[in-house]
Amino acid sequence: MKVALIQMNSGADKAANLEQARGLIEDAIASERPDWVCLPEVFDFMGGSRSDKMAAAETMPNGPAYSMMRDLAKKHRVFIHAGSMLEKIEGEERVGNTTVAFDRDGGELARYRKIHMFDITAPDGAQYNESASFRPGDAVVTYDCEGVTVGCSICYDLRFPDLFQALADKGAQMIALPAAFTLQTGKDHWEVLIRARAIETETYVCASAQVGTHMQGNEPRATWGHSMVVDPWGHVTAQASDGVGWVAGRVDPVRVERVRAMIPVARHKRRLS
Numbered sequence: 001m002k003v004a005l006i007q008m009n010s011g012a013d014k015a016a017n018l019e020q021a022r023g024l025i026e027d028a029i030a031s032e033r034p035d036w037v038c039l040p041e042v043f044d045f046m047g048g049s050r051s052d053k054m055a056a057a058e059t060m061p062n063g064p065a066y067s068m069m070r071d072l073a074k075k076h077r078v079f080i081h082a083g084s085m086l087e088k089i090e091g092e093e094r095v096g097n098t099t100v101a102f103d104r105d106g107g108e109l110a111r112y113r114k115i116h117m118f119d120i121t122a123p124d125g126a127q128y129n130e131s132a133s134f135r136p137g138d139a140v141v142t143y144d145c146e147g148v149t150v151g152c153s154i155c156y157d158l159r160f161p162d163l164f165q166a167l168a169d170k171g172a173q174m175i176a177l178p179a180a181f182t183l184q185t186g187k188d189h190w191e192v193l194i195r196a197r198a199i200e201t202e203t204y205v206c207a208s209a210q211v212g213t214h215m216q217g218n219e220p221r222a223t224w225g226h227s228m229v230v231d232p233w234g235h236v237t238a239q240a241s242d243g244v245g246w247v248a249g250r251v252d253p254v255r256v257e258r259v260r261a262m263i264p265v266a267r268h269k270r271r272l273s
Helices: 014-032 050-056 064-076 155-159 161-169 183-201 253-262
Strands: 002-007 036-038 079-081 085-087 096-102 108-113 119-121 127-129 142-145 148-152 174-179 204-209 211-216 219-224 228-230 236-239 245-250
Touching: 002 014, 002 228, 014 036, 014 064, 014 245, 064 079, 064 085, 064 096, 096 148, 108 142, 108 148, 148 161, 155 174, 155 183, 161 183, 174 183, 183 204, 183 219, 183 228, 228 245, 236 245
Parallel strands: 002 036, 002 204, 036 079, 148 174, 174 204
Antiparallel strands: 002 245, 079 096, 085 096, 096 108, 119 127, 142 148, 204 228, 211 219, 228 236
């Protein structure tokens, strides 16, 4: 299965973000002819205030971001793992950070809300408090992509191996990781953690990232980029250059089977009290 990872620099202009996403998806499809396309976290709206996020969120399955992804999947006969979008949740003052996956007919395959909230103070003193704006999910989600089981995760989820093990236990052969990893944490932890999760679960990890700077109010925030495909042995088989664009790679279920046969960690796992 050929995959294409879209790398974006989204900001607080939703219409501009959607046009950027459309152009990159269509360019990647024309150039690479992928079976599966993944966008980064919050590709539709990044930055702004809490009220800006609420205004930009959409009720699914309505709304411009959802509709565009559905229509592009159907038009180009391609699976689209729509990174994550801001989802309006009825009766909730926070929004969902929500992945939606579409099949070649534009049908919704899966929906996943980010579980782990990025509530930290970065090394430079910048504070991130996602739980103030985002309502966490609680479901472990996989879906079938023409015989390849895809697991869903988003950004900060990467630091929680239990989620990745749960996805592997549900049969995941590939785990999608849309992200907006910060520059400061990304330069030291991004590749190390992705490779570790791939090795531990013996799956492909396909990580599609935001890159460059966006504004959080009056404060600039920088993201790391480096979208990549990592195989079940932990090898980086494809990686994006700096800047907006895409990278293409391949996912081979036979490779997953071979690695799991060589080191059958799932069979050797013991429950610890």
